Amino acid sequence: MMSMKKLKIFAGALAASGLLMAGPALAEEAKLDSGDTAWMLTSTALVLMMTIPGLALFYGGMVRKKNVLATMAQSFAITALMTVLWMIAGYSIAFSDGGSLQSFWGGLSNAFLVNMPVGKINGTIPDSVFMTFQMTFAIITPALITGAFAERMKFSSMLVFMGLWMLIVYAPITHWVWGGGFLGDAGVLDFAGGTVVHINAGVAGLVSAFVLGKRVGFGQENMAPHNLVLSIIGASLLWVGWFGFNAGSAVAANNAAGMAMAVTQIATAAAALSWMIVEWMLRGKPSVLGLISGAVAGLVAITPASGFVDPTGALVLGLIAGAVCFWGATGLKHMLGYDDSLDAFGVHGVGGIVGALLTGVFARKAIGGTPGLIEGNAAQVWVQFEGIIATIVYCAIATFVILKIIDMIMGLRVSKEQEIEGLDFTLHGETIHD
Amino acid sequence: MKYIIAVIKPHRLEHVREALASIGIEGMTVSEVKGHGRQKGHTEVYRGAEYVVNFLPKVKIEIATTEDMLDKALEAIQEAARTGQIGDGKIFVLPVEKTIRVRTGETDREAL
Numbered sequence: 001m002m003s004m005k006k007l008k009i010f011a012g013a014l015a016a017s018g019l020l021m022a023g024p025a026l027a028e029e030a031k032l033d034s035g036d037t038a039w040m041l042t043s044t045a046l047v048l049m050m051t052i053p054g055l056a057l058f059y060g061g062m063v064r065k066k067n068v069l070a071t072m073a074q075s076f077a078i079t080a081l082m083t084v085l086w087m088i089a090g091y092s093i094a095f096s097d098g099g100s101l102q103s104f105w106g107g108l109s110n111a112f113l114v115n116m117p118v119g120k121i122n123g124t125i126p127d128s129v130f131m132t133f134q135m136t137f138a139i140i141t142p143a144l145i146t147g148a149f150a151e152r153m154k155f156s157s158m159l160v161f162m163g164l165w166m167l168i169v170y171a172p173i174t175h176w177v178w179g180g181g182f183l184g185d186a187g188v189l190d191f192a193g194g195t196v197v198h199i200n201a202g203v204a205g206l207v208s209a210f211v212l213g214k215r216v217g218f219g220q221e222n223m224a225p226h227n228l229v230l231s232i233i234g235a236s237l238l239w240v241g242w243f244g245f246n247a248g249s250a251v252a253a254n255n256a257a258g259m260a261m262a263v264t265q266i267a268t269a270a271a272a273l274s275w276m277i278v279e280w281m282l283r284g285k286p287s288v289l290g291l292i293s294g295a296v297a298g299l300v301a302i303t304p305a306s307g308f309v310d311p312t313g314a315l316v317l318g319l320i321a322g323a324v325c326f327w328g329a330t331g332l333k334h335m336l337g338y339d340d341s342l343d344a345f346g347v348h349g350v351g352g353i354v355g356a357l358l359t360g361v362f363a364r365k366a367i368g369g370t371p372g373l374i375e376g377n378a379a380q381v382w383v384q385f386e387g388i389i390a391t392i393v394y395c396a397i398a399t400f401v402i403l404k405i406i407d408m409i410m411g412l413r414v415s416k417e418q419e420i421e422g423l424d425f426t427l428h429g430e431t432i433h434d
Numbered sequence: 435m436k437y438i439i440a441v442i443k444p445h446r447l448e449h450v451r452e453a454l455a456s457i458g459i460e461g462m463t464v465s466e467v468k469g470h471g472r473q474k475g476h477t478e479v480y481r482g483a484e485y486v487v488n489f490l491p492k493v494k495i496e497i498a499t500t501e502d503m504l505d506k507a508l509e510a511i512q513e514a515a516r517t518g519q520i521g522d523g524k525i526f527v528l529p530v531e532k533t534i535r536v537r538t539g540e541t542d543r544e545a546l
Binding site: 062222223224225283287289290293329330331333334343346 | 478480482486
């Protein structure tokens with residue numbers, strides 16, 4: 001006869017195994033899983049950290065001292081603005097059911113989060129957690145764009161641009177891929193935002209760089225990073241935070257999250273090494289900026305692939321991404337002659353495109369449910385290509401139009417005198433006293 | 435009274451300070467400056483963008499001395515600052531009209 005204590009343990013184990021095997025039945029009941037929820041709460045914090053202070057520091061260290069506060073202020077202000085706009089309309093556009101327009105946008109039925117009561121469960125986590133998690137993506141994507149027009153854009157115009165861009169470009173494209181729209185339906189694989197975040201931000205950055213033009217003195221003046229220590233710290237925070245970005249995109253504390261974390265780490269390391277080696281061979285010295293840029297390139301490229309590839313695929317993907325993004329941030333820029341100050345397109349755009357395509361190559365059915373080229377499914381590469389093109393075309397056109405309209409109404413660039421004196425004082429009235 | 439301005443390589447500062455202290459000169463003003471003579475700068479590369487840095491970090495030492503200490507001070511500075519490599523720096527000597535100790539109001543020789 002079992003003791004009461006043993007009986008309780010036995011019953012608990014039985015119940016737990018029943019839960020594990022019940023699968024689909026539980027999903028329909030939308031039952032909250034505290035493990036999943038705890039992880040997603042954590043992931044949300046990690047991804048927010050990627051913007052503040054991760055990206056703020058990464059970019060801040062790379063600009064000249066007279067612009068460091070202004071550069072970091074962009075990330076911080078965007079965090080605040082996107083939070084509010086996501087709550088007001090962005091989340092609804094991205095993730096609600098748009099009825100007859102569902103292929104393209106989610107509509108405004110959940111504006112002001114009216115459909116997010118406290119008890120609502122989304123999958124196995126509270127809907128509120130999912131909303132906030134996705135919010136952090138809507139925050140970092142516009143923040144990435146700022147790298148392209150660093151050191152020359154008006155703060156006011158930047159805020160207006162970012163607000164419109166998030167609602168008109170980011171939220172709809174999110175809907176297309178993750179919110180029940182046509183790209184997701186077509187089978188585009190984008191686990192954590194290769195198209196939604198990186199190609200999107202990268203292309204918007206490229207368009208911005210062309211529309212705003214080059215910095216005063218570009219090509220002649222010394223525009224060296226004023227403090228790479230900040231950038232190293234920023235890049236490190238991005239790396240650590242990215243576990244929330246990729247592994248968090250499993251929206252559960254499960255095998256998918258575990259594998260996503262593993263492949264993220266492997267690809268990032270591989271890319272850091274490959275950028276470092278390429279630069280070492282071509283330039284004679286492995287720069288610290290190159291090392292951290294390589295890591296970021298790897299993080300970007302593994303983003304869409306993180307739920308679909310295995311460690312070996314991640315390794316190869318990372319090695320390729322590091323080398324290609326090195327070219328994107330050096331050769332490509334000089335070839336086309338634009339001033340993408342902090343390589344928003346060179347690293348995020350190029351890395352996102354490389355990652356999205358290689359997702360179609362290295363996807364394994366056992367990992368994410370869909371086979372890629374290496375398992376005989378060459379068609380997936382084409383599907384990925386469709387997703388990439390759709391993102392690029394819509395983002396480029398919409399970004400261009402938004403910028404041009406803002407330019408007509410309030411201008412985009414600061415004056416030449418302001419640019420020369422520095423944005424910290426001319427836009428914010430503050431300077432560094434060191 | 436003479437005023438010595440010596441622009442030297444930063445890593446020689448401590449040697450110069452010790453050399454001056456050993457001949458009895460304790461007071462000096464030091465600033466971090468940039469400059470070059472015939473020494474060429476260097477090139478830094480950031481993500482493919484090359485920046486030529488013409489001005490190199492130097493240290494400027496300023497001291498006031500009496501006429502009788504001038505030659506010993508110059509010799510001390512030059513020997514301590516010299517590396518034999520290009521970019522060792524220059525020393526300038528200027529006349530000084532007046533020197534005053536702020537705390538006491540003493541002037542010239544008594545102010546040193």
